[in-house]
Amino acid sequence: MKFTLSWLREHLETDASVEQIADKLTSLGLEVESVDDPAEKLAPFVVAEVLTAERHPQADKLQVLQVNAGNGPLQVVCGAPNARAGMKGVFGPPGAYVPGSSFSLKVAAIRGVESNGMMCSERELELGEGHDGIIELPADAPVGERFADYAGLADPLFDIAVTPNRPDCFGVRGIARDLAAAGIGTLRPLPSTGIAAGFDNPVPIAIEDGSGCAAFAGRLVRGVRNGPSPDWLQKRLRAVGLRPISALVDVTNFFSIDRARPLHVYDAALLKGGITVRHGREGERFDALNDRSYEVVPDDCVIADDSGLLGLGGVVGGSSSGVTEGTTDVLLECAWFDPVAIARTGQRHQVHTDARARFERGVDPHELDASIDAATAMIQQLCGGEASSVTLATTPGWSEVIEPRQVTLRPERVAALSGMYVAPGEQAAILERLGFKAAGGQSWIVPGWRPDIDGEADLVEEVARVVGLDRLPSDPLPREPGVAHAVALPAQRLERRLRRLAAARGAHEAVTWSFISEADADAFGGGARVLANPISEEMKVMRPSLLPGLARAAARNLARGVGSIRLFELGRRYLVDAERPTLALLLTGDAAPRDWQSGKARAFSPYDVKAEVLALLAEGGAPTANLQLGAGAGASFHPGRSATLRLGKAELARFGELHPTLAKAFDLPPATQVAELFLDAIPAARNKGRARVAFAPPTLQPVTRDFAFVVPEALAAGDLVRAVRGADKALIADVRLFDRYQPAEGDLSLALEVTLQPNEKTLTEADLTALSNRIVAAAAKVGARLRT
Structure with a gap:
């Protein structure tokens, strides 16, 4: 749910800052996912005047402009056909980041002519889809003023995650009500919008019992002039991600966001007879407003x-009766649909609309009259017209829907259930501010916009969340005699160690959803567990890998200008046979700052992620010196820049560069490095004691010897290293590959440095010769021979 600060203040009288509002929303259970201020990203852009416009000497479609942005003339090369001398537009200076094109401006030569910035279009500033020319401002626009200030764009946009039990908070009005109840301002009263009916509604309306609709209110407004909605309405809808269409349609979208009340409009001239709400019939089809065709059941x-x-009631309308610029008579619909019926219809046809999202959670059944009057008043204000009386059709079950519900709250139950003391008077005041009405005694009438309130515990929760769960005292539960203290399991201790080490090495921990979209699951091998009733299509499959979640998180951070990203997550993969504990790692962006010589930053390489994987495996107790490296880590990885680490038949980890196709699909740079460590495959530590092994430094000097072997091209260097190390496990402390040489035509040579650590006596020349022979013999077993 998105809304702007100015829209919120239409319902809430408050001087609270953006930070205070965001903090209070989260404490109320309306988690703030982001707060975006368009003025910040448009801060460098200013109002500018085009002084002169001349043809580019090397390109017919380009012009060379002299632009005054408040600091004297600047030369700008521009390709917009509407650029001309005397006009005013929006200028981006060198160094400004263009959000709609995802690049930063700099002084550059375009076809041999220097350009110092650019004049911008709507799409380049993410203000609309217009890209045919640059933005043209009125003649009185002040040159040099920040464009965001001039255009009134300093209006922060909130994006909150609304839980399914709060349908009222799918409207700005409900959010404002919660904030007012928590002391962040005062809820403004809704304006009175009584409508004088000039004639009877001529369109008959009927509802078939059991169809899924309990009430349908309709009103005809004739003589309207449908066209573009005013700027204030278009700006408000665009701010929350909706595309303005026409005044009549924009009014319905406004009320959907403003009051969580979906509405619909029909071109009355296109209706044949009356409106009937009924069950679908076999073989019936219709073309919807979303440009798709549906066959109903x-x-x-x-x-x-x-x-x-x-149309599908409460889900999507049909194009056959849609309003157009030529519409003069419009039928306004304000209905109440059964949430379960709407949810099943939407899932059956895979239709996701704002109307469905609200109806399937439950809209207020008591405000049909107020909503249709308010929407009619706005239609008359924007489009003119004369309104008819309202026709209300209902079913026998409507009386049960609108029957007031009462719930009892005993004041002492707040402390008993929540653990915090709230005075009875304060409890009553909180419930009244939330819209509950006292019914005498300890009973409260539940408002129609709160279908989730069912019992006393729900009212306790309302009081507790408004007071603030941060006021809950932290008291440990008493430990009964004989109850042992909690002891962490070995698997839990392993996860704690790995989490600490990953953070200590510079990675940030992410916690992503265990549910992902089917497309994301298919990109990483496919999901084995699909939900029968998912919250949304984006959360349909239990994740087969932790990497999709990290990839989405990394893409969001990159889009917000983060240059270097190191993320890890410790969680579960959901496979056919079991849930597997896994640690996933993702490195992308710049691995290091820009080099002073080249001016370029180094990207992450597979060796960076390999180092992280080996460090984590070592911390987990895996014998890293004995691991076998295998080329290729599966279809999700780059085939030539990835590998697996195994211990015998057990696969401990896979790492490397993300496959280029997946990197592109997830909006990540090509050199994105990822890894997965399979924690249940790491062998348990053999040492059962808690004491550390005593530090015993060697008393004798180590000795190093270099060996160069000619090997088959197919031989993995790791196999040669392991073979050499196994020649004498007591004396050989380390084996390191330090050179790979292969002429254009000739044998492949690998050079190893072998470190020998004597423990009992200094090695003689005879000892070294004998050991060298054993090393050469061990290498020969894997097909290597000493280079001569």
């Missing part, structure tokens, strides 16, 4: 007239 709730289907 008998379990669907549909809207129809005498000619056929007009």
Whole structure:
């Protein structure tokens, strides 16, 4: 749910800062996912005047402009056809980041002519889709003023995660009500919008019992002039991600966001007979407003007239009755649909709309009259017209829907259930500010916009969250005699060690959803567990890998300008046979700052992620010196820049560069490095004691010897290293590959440095010769021979 600060203040009288509002929303259970201020990303852009415009000497479609942005003339090369002398537009100076094009401006020569910045279009500043020319401002626009200030764009945008039990917070009004209840301002009263009916509604409306609709209110407004909505409405809808269409449609979208009340409009001239809400019939189809065609089934709730289907009730309307610029008579719909019926219809046809999201969670059944009056008033304000009376069709079950519900709250239960003391008077005041009405005694009438309130515990929760769960005292539970203290399991201790080490090595821990989209799961091998009733299509599959979540998190951070990203997550993969504990790692962006010589930053390489994997495995107790390195880590990895680490048949980790196709699909740079460590495959430590092994430094000097072997091209260097190390496990302390040489035509040579650590006596020349022979013999077993 997105809304702007100015929109919130239409309902909430408050002087609270953006930070205070965001903190309070989160404490109320409305988690703030982001707060975006468009003025910040547009801060460098200013109002500028084009002084002169001349043809580019080397390109017919380019012009060379002299632009005044407040500090004297600047030369700018521009390709917009509407650029001309005397006009005013938006100028981006060198160094400014263009959000719509994802690049930073710099002084550059374009076809041989120097350009110092650019004049911008709507799309380049993410203000719209217009890209045919640069933004043209009024003649009185002040040159040199920040464009964001001039255009009134300093309006922070909140994006909150609304839990399924809070349908009222799918509207700005409900969010404002919660904030007012928590002391962040005062809730403004809604304006009175009584509508004088000039004639009776001529469109008959009927509802088939059991269709999934309990009430349908309709009103005809005739003589309207449908066109573009005013700037204030278009700006408000664009801010929350909605595309303005026309005044009539924009009014319905406004009320969907403003009051969580979906509405619909029909071109009355296109209706054949009256409106009927009924079950679908076999073989019926209709073309929807989302440019798709749907075939309905008998379990669907549909809207129809005498000619056929007009849409799926509460989900999506049909194009056959959609309003256009030529619409003069419009039928306004304000209905109440059964949440379960809407949810099943939407899932059956895989339709996701704002209307469905609100109806399937439950809209207020008591405000049909107020909503249709308010929407009619706005239509008349923007489009003119004369309104009819309201026709309200209901089913026998409507009386049960609108029957007031009462819940009892005993004041002492707040302390008993929540653990915090709240005075009875304060409890009552909180509930009244949330819209509950006292019904006498200890009973409260539940408002229609809170279908989630069912019992006393729900009212306790309302009081506790408004007071603030941060006021809950932290008291340890008493330990009963004989109850042992909690002891961490070996697997838990392993996860703690790995988490600390990953953070100490510079990675940030991420916690992503265990549910991902089917497309993301397929990109990493496919999900084995699919939810039958997912919250959304984006959370349909139990993740087969932790990497999709990290990839999405990394992409979001990169889009916000983070240059270097090191993320890890410790969680579970959900496979056919079991849940597997896993540590995933992702490195992308710049591995190091820009080099002073080249001016370029180094990207991460597979060796960077390999070092992290080996460090983590060593911390987990894996014998890293004995691991076998295998080329290729699967279809999700780059085939030539990835590998696996095994101990016998057990695969401990896979790492390397993410496959280029997946990197592109997830909006990540090509050199993105990823890894997965399979914690249940790491062998348990053999040492059962807690004491550390005593430090015993060697008393004798180590000796190093170099060997160069001619090997087959197919031989892995790791196999040769392991063979040499096994020649004498007591004396050989380390084996290091330090050179690879292969002429254009000739044998492949690998050079190893072998470190010998004597423990009992100094090695003689005879000892060294004998050991060298054993090393050569061990290498010969894997197909290597000493280079001569």
